Amino acid sequence: QVQLVESGGGLVQAGGSLRLSCAASGRTFSRYAMGWFRQAPGRQRDFVAAITRSGNSTLYADSVKGRFTISRDNAKNTVSLQMNSLKPEDTAVYYCAAKKDSSVYYSSPTRYDYWGQGTQVTVSS
Secondary structure, three states: OOOEEEEOOEEEEOOOOEEEEEEEOOOOHHHOEEEEEEEOOOOOOEEEEEEOOOOOOEEEOOOOOOOEEEEEEOOOOEEEEEEOOOOHHHOEEEEEEEEOOOOOOOOOHHHOOEEOOOEEEEEEO
16 A cells, blocks of 8 residues: 655746645555546546656646656655646646556546545646
8 A cells, every 4th residue: 555645736826837746655656657636626636647657658638738747756756747837727636646556557537546635736817
């Protein structure tokens, strides 16, 4: 089992940047594919980005492609989401998620086994 703790959320003006981090417990982090999702009030949880357990392949939602970058450091048990050129529509609670023993990533939240508690990102216009 792995526990996930997100950090780095906050309030930023449109056009600004934030970097989210997700720290994972345990010694098997490198066995997990990781994903970032977000959920705005009254909306379903949407896929943002995912990365394979090796870090050599990534996937992005069309809405964030070219603006967000997912990365991971298996030595430090962390996965990050660098968010640039933020827009008000990026406002949401951001969650990291882990899929155990997976060599591939997924964009569906139902495929992930573990979730963090979320961190709020608010982008003002």
